[in-house]
Amino acid sequence: MYTVKFYKGDYIDRQREANRDQAVAYVEHHFNSSASAQADYAVVVVGSNASQTSRNWGRWYAKEVATHFGTRIGGDQGLLVGGWNGRGDANVKYTSMPAVLLEPLFASNPQRADIIRSDSGQAALARLLYESIQRCFPAGGLIAFSVGHKYKRSRPNDRGAALAGGGWEADYAEKVLEQTAALLQTSARGDEAAVGRKLRVMQGDLVLFETAVDEDVTLVWSSERNLLSIPD
Numbered sequence: 001m002y003t004v005k006f007y008k009g010d011y012i013d014r015q016r017e018a019n020r021d022q023a024v025a026y027v028e029h030h031f032n033s034s035a036s037a038q039a040d041y042a043v044v045v046v047g048s049n050a051s052q053t054s055r056n057w058g059r060w061y062a063k064e065v066a067t068h069f070g071t072r073i074g075g076d077q078g079l080l081v082g083g084w085n086g087r088g089d090a091n092v093k094y095t096s097m098p099a100v101l102l103e104p105l106f107a108s109n110p111q112r113a114d115i116i117r118s119d120s121g122q123a124a125l126a127r128l129l130y131e132s133i134q135r136c137f138p139a140g141g142l143i144a145f146s147v148g149h150k151y152k153r154s155r156p157n158d159r160g161a162a163l164a165g166g167g168w169e170a171d172y173a174e175k176v177l178e179q180t181a182a183l184l185q186t187s188a189r190g191d192e193a194a195v196g197r198k199l200r201v202m203q204g205d206l207v208l209f210e211t212a213v214d215e216d217v218t219l220v221w222s223s224e225r226n227l228l229s230i231p232d
């Protein structure tokens, strides 16, 4: 089962408190921004001292965000190790557990900003993060969440980047983390369902069909027949 705690204050204090609480994973959520309105990719920052679990987690998340939203992955196969021009590293490198700083979409890109503001976009981002946590931390535990920019003592009015068309990065990052927390804490009631390999059919955020699949089988998709076959 999972529990979730939101950490506030300056970034170093959030990380130290999560260490004291023995959190099993740490997520700081941002949205990216660029002077170019066309900039469009998914990337995850990990610390310069990042573990292999942090790297695998970040790469999986960046790749699945890019697949879902039809964008590409940035950085080195989705990762910026040690941050970008000195930014980001200190947000995660003081954790004693795996940690990622998420930059799934560009707030400065008008099409992506519309997605960030939408209920369906937030729900999809929450589900992707939730699944990434289930995948990398199947034993459950305390998950530490940090809303980028917001709630710092040093710059209390910081809300991060402006979204093209209105709104602020940090407010939407907070919405996505709150939805992810709800998914994690609901799964705690029936966490056996999260164990093993599952095949799902989804329409938007609605799961239409779900079944267990043997770990060893290869699923075969035929686009001509619109048929996904599960070998016996």
Ligand SMILES: [Zn+2]
Pocket: 030, 031, 148, 149, 160, 161, 169
């Ligand atoms: Zn940010």
